[in-house]
Amino acid sequence: MNWGSWSAFWDMGGRGLFVWGSYGALLIMVITELAALRHTRKAALRALQEDHDS
Amino acid sequence: MTLKQKRLALILGGLAVIAVAVALVLSAFNQNLVFFFSPSQIVAKEAPVGRAFRLGGMVEEGSVKRDGIDVQFRVTDTAQVVPVRYSGILPDLFREGKGVVAQGTLGPDGVFQAKEVLAKHDENYMPPEAATAVEKAHQARDMAAHTLKP
Amino acid sequence: MARSEQQSNERYGGRWFWRYASPSAFFAPAGRIETLCWVLAAVLAAIGLYLGFFVAPTDAQQGEAYRVIFIHVPAAWMAMVIYLAMAFWSLLGLWLGTRLSFMMSHALAPTGALMAVLSLWTGALWGRPTWGTYWVWDARLTSTLILFFLYVGYMALAAAFDDRRKGDRAAALIALVGAINVPIIYFSVKWWNTLHQGSSVRPGSSSMATIMLAAMLIMTFAFWAYSIAAAMHRLRTIIIEREGNAAWLRASVLGGKR
Amino acid sequence: MSLRRATAAVFRRELQLFARRKSDWANPLMFALIVCALFPFAVGSESERLRLIGIGVIFVAALLAAMLSLPRLFDEDARDGTLELLLMSPEPLAALLLARVAAISLVLGVALALLAPLFALFYALPMTVAGVLALTVAMAVPTLLLIGSIAAALLVSARGGAILTAVLVLPLTIPTLIFGAGAALRVLQGESAASELALEGAILLLALALCPPAAAAALRISTD
């Protein structure tokens, strides 16, 4: 185990801003993409459904 | 000429043009290309005076002297040494014995005045000339050590 | 001259790959691949992050800052790999005229662009503490930036046509032109300015400790799985959008709900 | 024989059009001139500083000016129907497109190359640099037009053509920009520019061989 405490873990040897900035960006981008994927799928299904109903 | 023959002629023409292009590229790479100057080249006065260029090599062990934000160190390719002056914050990876690239000008006193110092964590990162020189020096030292041991 | 799908179908009808080259046949397998890859991505990412943060030791030179490598390098690789895959599907689409190939390239592009942005962003945050600068105009950085531009150009071009068939083929052509140009750009930028270190991944050599390398490779596989899953999801959405009139699709998508 | 006649006809027509409508070549030149004149206002007028940025500004201005004339390649033809003549010709389309780009490059390339030394005066660059700059601009303009012809062909019938052309074309012209401006920079620093010139030429030749077929394919796609 590398980290004595949580604060040491978040601090990353003084480089926390850079490390967590990177991982945070990854998280935000992945969440954004997943949301976009969901959104377009829902829109496509809705269009299909409306097309079907009418 | 039929359409097919015309196409063939055009394709052959295109290939010929590409061949000439490749020849030009090869001739360009044959000419002397300098991205970095090594300390040996600077000592041999191959580098321009008064114009900005890049100096590549290793930071000599024990040569770094800090004075506030002013730093002086020497860059070596194990054969020759060039003193460097720099004022500013050095990157984390700047270590004695590690690779460094400094951009700046060579003063008339023979001291390299660096405007920017960039460091690398990897030995691969060095001017190719310096890398081979370092490697050769290491080999020579190792061989000397081996022969002396018994 | 590009063939129509039907012509290709007649000509290559007997080949194995043809069975899955139509949207209807690939819709269901794509769903299964997608599910598998989401699971794989999550599991691999968990293992990789655990190894990267709790097992891999602090780097001797860079301290903790090096831990960015576990996402930076995979993202940079994926940005390139996805572009190659996109160009490959584009070539196949132009050559054989298969609808599915174009859909595949469209499905890959946004994820590829995301990987390019991610590798630039993490690279900047890693470069600041280690090299001493957020950005240098170095060959690899610059060509990743240009790769991002090419992704954007591809997506913009595909969206610029009202006629979808035209948009497909036009975007495919630009993807191929870009694929030819990327190496040229890379070498010219390299010539222009070289700063990035050589690649550190050579198993067995001392440039990277085994555990660090293992964490990075596992993260790379996680990125692969994620990219495939995202692309498959997008592919299925595109099939739903485009093949909305087909009975099989209505049956499989809407059938259960009504 | 008929191939030569067809390409000559395309080439001649383009020159005739330039002769009849002066704005086709005058506007890009004015654009380049104005861009070059704007920069000193932004960065200051000391000749030391101007010399540093001069080569880059002149080169980028020349490329942008050439890029502005890309829509001229096919848009008008698509509107008046002459594009159909080109597409229906039994001669290889790539050769016809090459003839057309050659005519435009001849006019714009030579004009911009002749203006480059004038721009060099604005930026206090020595005459030797101006000469190399003229040469590299003369090579870069055809390269850009060749690469651009692919995008222009694709966007004949698409929305938002002009901006999208820039987005697609400019990243691909980076190599020619690097070596073209690099050659002039070398001469400014008193070194030999031979290798940069060779590479600039190599890129032009590659574009010459690869772009016309791609542009022909692009045109077939977008007019289909």
Added chain:
Amino acid sequence: MSVRLTVDALAAERGMRAVFSDVSFAAVGGTLMRVTGANGAGKTTLLRILAGLGAAAAGCVEWSLDGSPLPSTSASIFVGHSNACHEALTVSENLAYAAALGGADATPGRIEHALAAFGVRPLARRRFGTLSQGQRKRASLARLLVAGPEDARAWLLDEPFVALDIDTQSQLAALIEARLGAGGLVVYTSHQTVPIRCAHAVEVAL
């Protein structure tokens, strides 16, 4: 010379929507073929596919001359809705350009002859942009004749009689008749019924 056109199970789509499908017919030199159909039935699309300007969604188009196959682009002259003339060039420059692209050598005599057939000979040296609409139409139709009588290409005419006055309509009809008499193949679309005498008339309804 004997041109032959074979169309087999042709289908076309526009923006992913099917325009027509399963169109098959064959025609040889000397045939006048009229393509009919409502607006949006795909008449222009069919002609563009025959000319090699558009791609078919399915099926094939084959041209042959005396038994040997021809690429679509060498097999026909297409006259569409646009005049295919640049406004800044003179009429004869425009015609010479069209002829050179078509693979023919257009001598000034030929061009004048072609213009004369449509009664616009004096316009040869005028800029196309200065002509009236009717003059433009006639001048652009002269393109059909510039290559000369030995030119074997089929004529594909999309609404050729639109915007023509009665005189010009009959001039064009006469030229089409002459062409058919010489063994040429003419395919056209038209909403108007302009009488054209010919031995072999076929109608394709879309």
